[in-house]
Amino acid sequence: MISTIAVSKPELQTQQLLESTQNQARELFLEHGALWVKNAIPRSFVDELAAAYQQIYTDQPIKKLRKKHAVVGDQRFMISIKLKPPFNDPFLYANDILFPMVQSILGSQCVISSFGSVLSFPGAQHQAIHFDHPPLFESPEACGSIPPYALTVVIPLVDINQKTGSTAIWEGSHRRATARQELEVLSETPQWSQASVPSPDRGDAYLMDYRVIHGGMANNADYARPILYLVYSRPWFQDTFNFNDQKPVRFAAGERKNIPKKFRHLFANH
Ligand SMILES: O=C(O)CCC(=O)C(=O)O
Known part of the structure; x- marks a missing residue:
């Protein structure tokens, strides 16, 4: 993957990114x-x-998962996380390393659009290659030239390798006016070898623009591959495409009050 950055030990220890790292x-x-x-x-x-x-x-029976959550591919589920410990933690949703990066991209008023996970069981086949949201405007040139309006931060809960499969990403496609045709061709004839494929270990994360072409790869390991995702957006964006049956953010009873006051605005749309 071309677009890669490493957080240094001092940055991780002090939980503060150097300005140069953030800009890069x-x-x-x-x-x-x-x-x-x-x-x-x-x-x-x-x-x-x-x-x-x-x-x-x-560990839930697969039948139960299928009933309660969105199926987003063969043996692949999209599950909104029920917010309670250890998930209801600013260290996760307003992380001192990742969140300033997100704010520098989406502006300081950005909010959480959804908080969930994708769980691929062993044997899951490649997912359909897709955009996370249909283009916002009719004009492909306009869509490719506006600044990002939403992005996904993915936090893998297992080490990702060739066996578990990763998320294949067509870097740069978010800005291409030809992205819609590119996706059409890829949907008919997937060319997975052309994509960039991160292989993050536990503790790494990857970010994807909501416009970038991508797809989850097959899980050929003999264990499940869960990834957490936090979608951040500009405050005006409402994701009505991915969430009609399930809530984009789910609070367990009584948990909303555990959000520190200074972070409540992040959940303003929920
Ligand atoms: O499973 C993955 O790696 C990615 C899943 C994904 O992109 C999606 O469900 O939108």
């Missing part, structure tokens, strides 16, 4: 529509999230 991250993201951020979150925290996720979601 922003430039890379704007150009490529994606960014693989190495060492973004302490692994011990990711392992805590992974253990909770497994118990609450992965």
Whole structure:
């Protein structure tokens, strides 16, 4: 993957990005529509999230998951996370490393559009290649030239490798006026080898512009591949495309009040 950045040990320890790292991250993201951020979150925290996720979601009978959650591919589910510990934590949704990067891209007024996960079970086939949202405007030139309006931060809960499959990303497609035709061709004849493929370890994250062409790859491992995602957007954007049956953000009873006051605006649309 071309667009990659590593958070240094001192940055991770002090939980503060150097201005130069933040600027570099922003430039890379704007150009490529994606960014693989190495060492973004302490692994011990990711392992805590992974253990909770497994118990609450992965270990459920597949029949139950199919009934309650969106099916987004063969043996692949999109599950809105029920916000309660350890998920209801500013360290996750307003992370000191990742959130300033997001704000530098979407503006300081950005909000959380959705908070969920994609769970691919062993044997899941490649997903259909897609945009996360249909183009906002009729004009392809306009769509490619506006600044980002929404982006997804993906936090893998297992190490991602060739076996587990990753998310294949067509870097730069968010800005191409020809992206719609490109997607049509890829939908008929997928060319997975042309895509950029991050292989993040636990603790890494990757960001994707809502306009970038991408698709989840097959899971050929013998264990599930859960990834958490946080979609941030400019405050005016409402994702009516992905969420009609399930809520984009789900609070467990009594949990909303545990959001620190200074972060409540992030949940203003929910
Ligand atoms: O499974 C993945 O890697 C990506 C899933 C995805 O892009 C989606 O469901 O929109």
